Amino acid sequence: MRNLSMLTDLYQMTMMNGYIKAGTRDRIAVFDVFYRQNPGGSAFAVAAGLEQVIEYIENLHFDESDIEYLRGLNLFDEKFFEYLKDFRFTGELYAVPEGTVVFPYEPLIRVRAPIFEAQLIETAMLNIINHQTLIASKAARVCQAAQGDLVMEFGLRRAQGPDAGLYGARAALIAGCGSTSNVLAGKLFDVPVAGTHAHSWVMSFPDELTAFRAYADAYPDACLLLVDTYDTLGSGMPNAIQVFRELRQKGHEPLGIRLDSGDLAYLSRQCRRMMDEAGFPKAKVCASGDLDENVIWDLKQQGACIDSWGVGTKLITSDDCPALGGVYKMSAEVIDGQVVPKIKVSENPAKVTNPGIKKVQRIYNKEGMAMADIIMLEHEVIDESKPLTIFHPVDTWKRQTYTDYTLRDLLAPVFVDGKCVYERPTLKQIREYHKKEIASLWEQYRRRLNPHVYKVDLSYELYALRHRLLSQARTEAGDLPPMQ
Numbered sequence: 001m002r003n004l005s006m007l008t009d010l011y012q013m014t015m016m017n018g019y020i021k022a023g024t025r026d027r028i029a030v031f032d033v034f035y036r037q038n039p040g041g042s043a044f045a046v047a048a049g050l051e052q053v054i055e056y057i058e059n060l061h062f063d064e065s066d067i068e069y070l071r072g073l074n075l076f077d078e079k080f081f082e083y084l085k086d087f088r089f090t091g092e093l094y095a096v097p098e099g100t101v102v103f104p105y106e107p108l109i110r111v112r113a114p115i116f117e118a119q120l121i122e123t124a125m126l127n128i129i130n131h132q133t134l135i136a137s138k139a140a141r142v143c144q145a146a147q148g149d150l151v152m153e154f155g156l157r158r159a160q161g162p163d164a165g166l167y168g169a170r171a172a173l174i175a176g177c178g179s180t181s182n183v184l185a186g187k188l189f190d191v192p193v194a195g196t197h198a199h200s201w202v203m204s205f206p207d208e209l210t211a212f213r214a215y216a217d218a219y220p221d222a223c224l225l226l227v228d229t230y231d232t233l234g235s236g237m238p239n240a241i242q243v244f245r246e247l248r249q250k251g252h253e254p255l256g257i258r259l260d261s262g263d264l265a266y267l268s269r270q271c272r273r274m275m276d277e278a279g280f281p282k283a284k285v286c287a288s289g290d291l292d293e294n295v296i297w298d299l300k301q302q303g304a305c306i307d308s309w310g311v312g313t314k315l316i317t318s319d320d321c322p323a324l325g326g327v328y329k330m331s332a333e334v335i336d337g338q339v340v341p342k343i344k345v346s347e348n349p350a351k352v353t354n355p356g357i358k359k360v361q362r363i364y365n366k367e368g369m370a371m372a373d374i375i376m377l378e379h380e381v382i383d384e385s386k387p388l389t390i391f392h393p394v395d396t397w398k399r400q401t402y403t404d405y406t407l408r409d410l411l412a413p414v415f416v417d418g419k420c421v422y423e424r425p426t427l428k429q430i431r432e433y434h435k436k437e438i439a440s441l442w443e444q445y446r447r448r449l450n451p452h453v454y455k456v457d458l459s460y461e462l463y464a465l466r467h468r469l470l471s472q473a474r475t476e477a478g479d480l481p482p483m484q
Helices: 012-020 050-058 062-073 078-085 115-120 122-146 162-174 183-189 199-203 208-218 232-249 264-277 294-303 426-441 460-477
Strands: 028-034 092-095 109-114 150-153 224-226 256-259 283-289 308-312 327-335 338-341 358-364 371-377 386-390 400-404 406-409 412-416 456-458
Touching: 012 078, 012 115, 028 115, 028 122, 050 092, 050 122, 062 078, 062 109, 078 256, 109 115, 115 122, 122 150, 122 162, 122 308, 122 426, 150 162, 162 183, 162 426, 183 294, 199 208, 199 224, 208 224, 208 400, 224 232, 232 256, 232 264, 256 264, 327 400, 338 371, 371 400, 371 460, 456 460
Parallel strands: 150 308, 224 256, 256 283, 283 308, 371 456
Antiparallel strands: 028 109, 028 327, 092 109, 092 412, 327 338, 358 371, 358 406, 386 400
């Protein structure tokens, strides 16, 4: 397991040193990880990366080489290094489980720890959560467009580095992809791997037919041939069908063909017709080549006969949205046993934060469909036997009252007193959980274009606290008279 303790921004450490000098090193602080805007025009995101956050926190420590490097920067006091020698995370962390459908401003992770510790983990945690949540969210959109067809993650060679390829594959598998081309991901995460052959295989033989025969000889029970190296319909398909017949004579059935270029709608229909007429109706058509949810959707609308989709560059890089933009903001401090809520004020309303120690509850109807989420203070309790009225946090006249509903807490305990208390699910279990999460969303929230906005409201108590702190901040700045 890698030690990523030094994977942080320098200013985290200068602040940590400053807390020591100010005498506030052990003050308890509360931070929230959240994002402000859904990626790629979607109505939701898919939380991912918690497993790697746990591994990171469990392995936090500074060795002698780390400390010597930091000493050489001439920025820190010796007392700072003494604390680093025995550093470990002693705080509390709550998080939404991986695969959960999440929405803007909801805490995905809540950290409560001495500020010296809470400050350090910001950068690495955001790096992990932002990336995997981004790729999982993109994969969810791709899989929705595929409408139940197999989607294969093919992005390793186009990922921004080995870690992006490895953990991007993991995130894609969480959100519905059925396999990956990444062999290391297959080994580490126990997920299916898939692949056929490249154009170079065909080009390395004297002719296409010889290449196809050689591949069929090597993999008689897993023969899927790439037919577009020279002429898809003029040579690729006739040669593939000839090899398929030879395979059948030997007692084997082909898997099918792959298309990587050209007019995929037209070519797939023609390939399907040719294989059906030749007596291979069960042979599959796989497509690849700069696919994303929009291309897949359009191809399906055009009647493309494609059974599975290999999606690479635009998935692994989240081509239409290169960053999630998740942030880590202080929401409270605990001073002398009392919770002191904190708020960030900005001229940009989107950057004003929600104060206090918070939780998120999801409201379900009796059929188990998600109706809305409510962000509330940790101590608040809703009586499910009574009607529940929520209101829009900006357009407060927009209200909705629910009866006959159930509630679910989204944040689960992960670390308590520095010890991991979370029972980590397997990737297979996370995938199954995510399927249920997607199924709990109404179709209007899953729409590819212009999806309906899911309701995420504040409890009245949190709403009132937020506005009181905003008023106090503006009063202290001399902008407004105090509220009466």
